[in-house]
Each structure stands twice: as C-alpha cells, then as structure tokens.
Amino acid sequence: MIEIKSLVKCFGPTRAVDGLTASFSNGIIGLVGQNGAGKSTLLRLIAGVYHPDEGEVLVDGIPANDAAAKAKVFFLSDDPYTPKGADVEGTLDFYLGLFDIDVDNYHRIIKAFGLPTKRAVATFSKGMKRQVFIALALAMKAEHLLLDEAFDGLDPLIIDAIKSEIISAAEHGKTVVISSHNIFALQRLVDRFVIVSKGHVAREGNNEDIGTEFVKFQAVFSSPINEENIASLGFRVISFRKVGSVHHVVLLGNNESIEAVQKAFNPVFIEHVPLDPQEIVALEMMLAKKDQKGGEEDA
Amino acid sequence: MLKHYISWQIRKWWPMLLIFSIILTVTALYTNAFTTMAVRYYDNGSEYVPYYSFGSTTSNMPSLFIVGLVLSLVMSLFVFSYRTRRQSVDVFYQAAYAPTTIKRVRLLIGLAILLLSMLIAFLLGTTVFLLRYVSTPAEEIKNNIKFVRISVHWGMYFLSFFLTFIFVGLHYLINCFLVSLGDYTFDQICLLIFGNIFLALCFTSPVIYFDAALMKHGVLNDYMWYPALYSLGPVGPVALVTTTMEQAIFQRDVAGDFAVNAVVSSSIYALGGIGALAFNLFVPDPSGEHADQAGARNQAVAMIPHGAAAVLGMLMAALGLINDVSVLALSILPIFGFILFSVVYYALLALWRHSFRMKKFDLICYVSVVGGTLVMLTFAMAL
Numbered sequence: 001m002i003e004i005k006s007l008v009k010c011f012g013p014t015r016a017v018d019g020l021t022a023s024f025s026n027g028i029i030g031l032v033g034q035n036g037a038g039k040s041t042l043l044r045l046i047a048g049v050y051h052p053d054e055g056e057v058l059v060d061g062i063p064a065n066d067a068a069a070k071a072k073v074f075f076l077s078d079d080p081y082t083p084k085g086a087d088v089e090g091t092l093d094f095y096l097g098l099f100d101i102d103v104d105n106y107h108r109i110i111k112a113f114g115l116p117t118k119r120a121v122a123t124f125s126k127g128m129k130r131q132v133f134i135a136l137a138l139a140m141k142a143e144h145l146l147l148d149e150a151f152d153g154l155d156p157l158i159i160d161a162i163k164s165e166i167i168s169a170a171e172h173g174k175t176v177v178i179s180s181h182n183i184f185a186l187q188r189l190v191d192r193f194v195i196v197s198k199g200h201v202a203r204e205g206n207n208e209d210i211g212t213e214f215v216k217f218q219a220v221f222s223s224p225i226n227e228e229n230i231a232s233l234g235f236r237v238i239s240f241r242k243v244g245s246v247h248h249v250v251l252l253g254n255n256e257s258i259e260a261v262q263k264a265f266n267p268v269f270i271e272h273v274p275l276d277p278q279e280i281v282a283l284e285m286m287l288a289k290k291d292q293k294g295g296e297e298d299a
Numbered sequence: 300m301l302k303h304y305i306s307w308q309i310r311k312w313w314p315m316l317l318i319f320s321i322i323l324t325v326t327a328l329y330t331n332a333f334t335t336m337a338v339r340y341y342d343n344g345s346e347y348v349p350y351y352s353f354g355s356t357t358s359n360m361p362s363l364f365i366v367g368l369v370l371s372l373v374m375s376l377f378v379f380s381y382r383t384r385r386q387s388v389d390v391f392y393q394a395a396y397a398p399t400t401i402k403r404v405r406l407l408i409g410l411a412i413l414l415l416s417m418l419i420a421f422l423l424g425t426t427v428f429l430l431r432y433v434s435t436p437a438e439e440i441k442n443n444i445k446f447v448r449i450s451v452h453w454g455m456y457f458l459s460f461f462l463t464f465i466f467v468g469l470h471y472l473i474n475c476f477l478v479s480l481g482d483y484t485f486d487q488i489c490l491l492i493f494g495n496i497f498l499a500l501c502f503t504s505p506v507i508y509f510d511a512a513l514m515k516h517g518v519l520n521d522y523m524w525y526p527a528l529y530s531l532g533p534v535g536p537v538a539l540v541t542t543t544m545e546q547a548i549f550q551r552d553v554a555g556d557f558a559v560n561a562v563v564s565s566s567i568y569a570l571g572g573i574g575a576l577a578f579n580l581f582v583p584d585p586s587g588e589h590a591d592q593a594g595a596r597n598q599a600v601a602m603i604p605h606g607a608a609a610v611l612g613m614l615m616a617a618l619g620l621i622n623d624v625s626v627l628a629l630s631i632l633p634i635f636g637f638i639l640f641s642v643v644y645y646a647l648l649a650l651w652r653h654s655f656r657m658k659k660f661d662l663i664c665y666v667s668v669v670g671g672t673l674v675m676l677t678f679a680m681a682l
Contacts, residue, residue: 011588044587047393051586071300071395081386097307098394100300 001025001060002046002073002144002175008054009041009199016041018199019055024144024177028170030190031179034285038199039179040078043146046177047075059144074099074142078149080133088117088132095136106139109165127158134162144175151178151185163189187276195284202288211280214238216250217258219270233264238283238290248273250283300395301404308408315377319370319416323363327424330362360459360540363424367417367467368533372491375474376484378409383484388590398584406475406579413471414464421460459540466536466565469572473498473531476575480600482589489651490600493607498571499532500610508617508675531571535564593653598660604651605664608644612672615640616679637676641669 002024009017017038033039044050046057048065057064059072083094088110095101110117113131115124121132130150137145147166151159166189170176180186186193195203227240230249235257239250251257255272262270275283381387381401392398477494481487539561585596595601615636648665649655657665 044389047389049389049392049587065397067395067397067400070393073393075389075393077386077389079386081384081390095390097304097311098390100395 002177003058003061004042004046004055005058006055007042007045007052007057009038009045009050010053015199017045017052020196020200021055022194022201022204024175024194026170026173026175027191028166028176028178028189030186030193031177031196032186032193032285033179033181033196033202035181037196039181039196040148041199042196043075043148043177043179044077046144046146047073049075071100072142073144073146074137074140075146076133076137076148076150078152082122082129085120085122087120088115091121091132091136100141101136102139102141106135109135109138112165113161127154130154131158131162134165138165138169143173145169145177147176147178149180151180154185159185193284195288197285197288203284211275211283213252214250214275214280214283215253215255215257216248216273216275216279217261217270218273219247219249219261219265219267220245221247221265221267223265225265229265230261233260235260238287250275252287301400304394304396304401305404305408308404312408312412315374316412316416319374319412320419322370323366323416323420324423326362326366327420328427330424360463361537363417363420363460364463364467364533364537364540367413367463368470370416371413371467371471371474374409374413375471375478375491376487378405378475379478379481379487380484381405382479382482382584382590383487385587385590388587392584392587399581402479402584403580409475410468410471414468417464417467421464425456462536462540462565466533466540466568469536469569470533472572472575472579473568476578479579480595480603482585482596483591483593485650486593486595489647490603493604493647495532497603497607497610499530499534500614501531501606503530503532504610504613504617508613510617530564531568533568535561536568539565594651601660602664604644604648605661605668608640608668609671612640612668613675615672616675634676637673640672644669 004020004022004024007017007020008015020038020042031039031042041050045052046059046064048070051065059069062069062072064070064073083090086094092101092103092106096103110132113135115128115131115135121129124132130153134147134150137147150162150166154162166176166178170191178186178190192206193204194201225247227237230240230251231237236252237249238252239248241248249261258270258272261267379402381391391401394401474491474495477490478487480494481490589596595603644665648657648661652658652661
C-alpha cells in the first residue's frame with residue numbers, strides 16, 4: 001500500500017504538489033489530471049526520485065526514500081532512459097544492474113508484443129519503444145508499478161496489447177498506478193480513479209462510484225432558458241451547452257433533479273442521457289477546476 | 300544486491316580502464332624512451348663532472364602526472380554524468396540504493412580505474428626502463444660519444460611514482476567535489492575550470508599581489524614566487540614530485556624554502572582531497588529535480604565563478620605590478636587585459652546561466668569583481 005500524507009513539493013515559487021493526501025492499494029489506479037496538474041511529480045516523489053518539502057510517502061509503511069521502499073516500487077517515466085545503442089537485451093542488461101527483474105517474463109512480454117530483438121531500441125518508433133519499457137516495467141519484481149503517461153501517443157491496437165499485460169500484472173497482485181491525461185486510454189482498465197488538479201486530489205473513487213454525483217439530460221424548452229435559470233432551482237450546473245434548440249445540461253444531482261427541472265420549466269422534451277467514463281472524468285476535472293476557482297475567489 | 304550493482308558498474312566501465320591505461324602507458328613509454336639515456340654533467344670550474352641525475356629516472360613522472368591530472372578531469376565528469384539528464388536520474392535515483400550509495404560506488408570505481416591505469420602504465424614503463432637499463436653497458440664510447448649507464452636511485456624512483464599516484468587520486472577527488480556541485484554538463488565543466496582556478500589562486504593571488512607591491516620597493520627577496528605553491532592547486536604536488544623532493548633529500552643545502560613550501564603546499568592539497576572525499580562520501584545527493592538544470596542549486600556554488608574571476612583579476616593586477624615578469628599581454632597592456640577579462644567573464648556567466656540577462660545577484664558580483672579588478676590594475680599601473 002502506498003500512503004501519501006499532506007505531501008508538498010515546490011519548484012521555486014510553484015507548488016507542484018500541494019498538500020496531497022491519498023492512498024493506493026491493490027489493483028489498477030488511474031491518476032488523471034491536466035498537464036501540469038502534478039501527476040509526474042507525485043509519481044517521482046513516490047519512487048524516491050524527488051525529496052518532498054513537506055509531508056511523507058510511505059510504501060508498505062516504509063518512507064519512500066528508504067532503499068527498502070525503493071525495492072518495492074518501479075517508476076516508468078514518460079521518457080525513459082535508453083542506453084546508447086542497446087537492443088532489447090542490452091536494455092534489459094542495463095536495468096538488471098539496478099533493479100530486480102523477472103527475465104523470463106520480460107522475454108515473454110517482448111515476444112507477445114512481437115518486437116524486433118536485434119535492433120537498437122533508440123531506433124524504434126515511439127510506440128515500439130514504449131512497449132519495450134512497458135515490458136520492462138511489468139517484468140519488474142517490484143510490487144508497485146508507477147507508469148507515467150503510459151499510453152501517450154500510442155495507437156489503439158498497441159494500447160489494447162499493453163492493457164491486457166497490465167491487467168495480468170494486477171491479477172498477480174501488483175499495484176499499478178497509471179497517470180494519464182488521455183482518459184479514453186484508461187477506460188475499462190482502472191479500478192479506481194484519482195483526479196489530481198493543481199497539486200492535490202480533487203476527486204477520487206471507484207470506477208462504479210465515480211460520476212454518480214452527476215446527472216446529464218437533454219431538453220427542448222418552449223421559452224429561452226439559460227444556465228442561471230437552472231441554477232436558480234438550487235442546482236450546481238457543471239456544463240450547459242445549446243446545440244440548435246436542444247440544451248445539453250450536466251448538474252450535480254440525480255434523476256430527481258431532472259424531474260425538478262421538468263416541473264419548473266415544463267420543457268417540450270426532456271430525457272436523461274447516460275455519461276460515458278471519458279465524459280465523467282472530464283466532468284470531474286471540470287468540477288475540480290471550478291471548485292479551485294471558487295475557493296480562490298472566496299479567499 | 301549491492302554486490303550485483305558494483306559488478307555491473309565495473310563491467311560497464313572496464314573500457315575506461317583500457318583507454319586510460321593505453322593513454323598513460325603511451326605517455327610513460329614515450330617519456331622513458333627520451334629520458335632514461337640522459338646523463339647530465341655540471342661544470343665545477345675546471346672540468347665537467349658527471350653527477351647523479353635522478354631527474355633522468357623520475358622525469359617521466361611529471362608527464363605521467365600531467366596526463367593523469369587531465370584524465371582525472373575526464374573521469375570526474377564521467378562519474379557524475381548520471382546526474383545531468385532527467386532520464387538517467389529517474390533510473391538511478393529510484394534504484395533500491397540510497398543515491399549516496401550510487402554516488403559512492405561510482406566515485407570509488409572511477410578512482411580505482413584511474414589509479415589502476417596509472418599503475419599499469421607505471422609497471423609497463425618500468426619494465427621497458429629496466430630492459431633499457433640492463434641492456435646499456437656500464438660505460439661505452441661509441442662514435443666519440445660516451446655512454447654511461449644511468450645511476451638509478453630506486454627508492455626515489457618508486458617514491459616519486461607513489462607521490463604521483465597519490466596526488467593524481469587527490470586531484471580526482473577535488474575534481475569530483477567540484478563536478479558534484481553541478482547538475483548540467485556545461486555547468487560541471489565551468490565548475491571544474493572556475494573551481495580549479497579559484498582553489499589554485501585563492502591563497503596565492505593576494506599573497507603575490509602584496510609581495511609584488513612590497514618587492515617594488517625592494518622589501519622582498521627573490522623568492523616571491525614561492526607563495527604560488529601555497530594553494531589548493533596541483534602546482535605544489537607537481538613541483539614536489541619532479542624536482543623538489545630530490546633537492547630536499549639529496550641537496551639539502553640548495554633546497555631551501557622552495558622544498559619546504561612544496562611540502563607544505565602538497566599537504567594542503569592532500570587535506571583538500573581528503574575533505575573532498577569526505578564530502579562526496581557523506582553529504583547526501585540533492586533531490587532529483589535539479590538534473591539537467593542550468594545554474595547553481597545554491598548561492599554558495601553560484602559564488603564560484605565570481606570567486607574565480609576575483610582571484611584571476613587579482614593575479615592580473617599582481618602580474619601588472621611585476622615589471623620583471625611581463626611575459627603576459629595582460630601585464631604589458633592592462634587595459635587590454637581588463638577588457639578581455641570583463642568580456643570573457645560576462646560570456647561565461649551568460650553560458651552558465653543560459654541567459655544574457657544577468658540576475659541581480661550576478662550583476663552585483665560582476666560589477667564588484669570587474670570594478671575591483673579595475674581599481675587594482677590602476678593601482679598596479681600607478682605603482
């Protein structure tokens with residue numbers, strides 16, 4: 001289990017991680033946030049690459065900067081180190097000098113990905129290179145894997161191949177934390193989402209729980225309706241969009257909220273629209289941003 | 300696991316041992332070839348008398364020493380190269396060892412490779428020297444040239460190598476200290492240059508300056524250059540290994556202050572090296588975010604280029620004071636020297652900071668150092 005308590009990391013005047021508290025236990029966790037939200041910094045703090053300014057990170061109860069904690073974690077950055085001129089074997093040889101790796105598993109995954117073994121990894125395409133390092137990460141004997149922007153710039157076929165290997169690793173008891181701003185890539189993969197915004201956890205929850213606070217509907221009103229009209233009913237409007245005569249609205253609420261809107265404005269047509277995971281995470285990030293803005297204004 | 304890391308690191312670095320050994324061996328053999336046959340004579344007034352020239356057996360040491368010093372610069376950059384890229388910091392800092400352990404292992408393997416390659420070069424050089432020695436007749440006249448088998452003081456021979464060996468190692472440790480203060484390759488090179496200048500001149504420049512000023516009025520004796528040996532630069536150790544040690548042991552009457560100064564200077568240098576080693580063994584590594592970041596991570600390190608410029612300025616002024624030593628354009632044309640100094644200083648600062656715009660701190664230091672140098676040069680010219 002990875003426990004993060006009131007973590008702060010500053011780069012000059014910028015608070016990249018700002019009082020973040022979270023815990024990651026077994027399974028696959030999606031760390032989602034916009035660029036610059038503090039995801040990569042958080043992963044580096046967990047891996048012991050950075051030293052925190054305040055707070056602490058515990059890996060199975062051991063401070064993250066201890067060698068014993070580091071042995072339990074492997075962090076794969078978005079731009080991993082490729083030894084000069086090394087092929088897949090040479091890359092393995094380099095990382096074997098520093099990490100405990102299941103060599104057979106590495107070879108198995110490389111074979112499953114169908115990667116060439118005699119070419120220098122540096123000459124590989126971005127997707128192929130990513131596959132080599134995902135194979136390396138998944139073959140690590142470390143119990144907790146931190147994958148930064150694991151699916152960035154990859155095509156859906158490669159993403160699917162990588163996903164199945166990640167699921168297999170999680171089934172073998174590993175905790176896999178995947179950071180991404182590509183929400184689509186994390187769909188049907190993660191057990192839990194943690195949404196990071198401006199250096200702290202904005203929202204978190206299980207795949208099933210997440211997004212249950214939102215309700216989306218589309219409606220056609222006989223008279224002009226705007227965001228304020230709906231907000232006047234006491235709802236918090238997260239998204240309000242009008243396409244032609246159809247209004248697409250997302251509220252913080254439930255089905256009863258739709259009934260209340262129907263009662264108040266007597267629309268010509270109104271129906272509940274289910275949210276897909278990508279939309280939910282986007283809405284969570286939007287909400288986090290609004291909360292942040294609201295907090296700043298209050299201050 | 301640590302054993303595994305050490306063996307892996309050695310396996311990765313052994314080509315360095317090969318390259319360093321070849322460079323040093325070629326140096327040793329080259330200098331051996333040209334020095335071991337030399338026999339020196341001195342004129343005692345009535346005749347030329349052969350004398351024991353230990354320089355002929357130890358004179359390959361300075362070249363070995365100087366090449367060793369250069370290789371130690373290269374090795375120190377190599378040891379800390381892992382800290383200059385974010386990608387490699389991500390890998391090395393998350394490995395299951397404390398970053399200080401990673402650093403210690405690299406530092407000590409680098410030292411071992413450097414010293415081992417010196418030892419290999421010395422052994423090969425000595426073998427060739429021995430072969431030449433035993434194959435040379437005790438005395439032979441050929442084509443009217445008298446060849447005399449060289450006199451070898453083996454104790455001296457081994458002692459001079461031992462000191463060369465030790466001081467190259469100490470120089471490496473001092474270089475490692477300087478390089479470890481930077482997280483960007485260009486900065487590390489700057490730190491090596493500025494740091495070595497600063498350490499070599501921080502004691503000596505003021506001493507030379509005041510000595511020169513006093514000598515101008517005939518107060519000081521001719522030994523005014525001796526203070527140059529009091530430094531954290533390798534001048535003292537090189538002097539000690541090459542000539543001073545022989546003088547101190549065999550020609551005590553002529554050794555004088557020079558030998559004493561070289562010994563004291565070398566001791567200061569040795570202390571500096573030990574301090575540098577302690578720093579790198581026990582001071583923890585900085586947090587990983589500094590990798591590939593230009594500029595110093597703390598104000599004390601940011602002072603190094605300014606400190607180096609200040610002592611250089613002081614040395615320029617001292618040279619300007621010494622009419623007898625007007626070997627440099629700087630002393631002949633102080634204004635030219637001053638302008639050159641100011642421009643180079645600014646250019647290096649710009650490269651160091653990755654910006655032509657100076658921060659307030661750098662600007663204050665720059666103006667102070669350049670202004671101070673101008674005042675000192677004016678003072679030197681006025682005298």
